[in-house]
Amino acid sequence: MSKPILLASAIGLALPLLSAATPAAAQSCEALWYQRNEIYKAQGYCFRTQRGIRAFGNAGCQYDNMEDVPLSANQRRLVAEIQREERAYGCPL
Numbered sequence: 001m002s003k004p005i006l007l008a009s010a011i012g013l014a015l016p017l018l019s020a021a022t023p024a025a026a027q028s029c030e031a032l033w034y035q036r037n038e039i040y041k042a043q044g045y046c047f048r049t050q051r052g053i054r055a056f057g058n059a060g061c062q063y064d065n066m067e068d069v070p071l072s073a074n075q076r077r078l079v080a081e082i083q084r085e086e087r088a089y090g091c092p093l
Contacts, residue, residue: 028085029086029089032085033091036083036086037055039071039078039079040069040071043070043071044063044070045061045066045069046058046062046064047061
């Protein structure tokens, strides 16, 4: 096979993979957002955004400020890891 044909074949094979990156990242962003906020919900955070309220509600919430939510060292580490992944995917924070 000639080089132009190989290059065209490689590009043709790569295009579906490249176009799939955006939906996968969006799906991952949604999952990461949910995981991160699930930690806060379990510890009593009162969500302010419609997205957060729709996903988790505010029943039984105790903390209006995220900084006041009592997270364990392990939970803080996990939140930081999730936020790093969100930044890597380019997710809105």
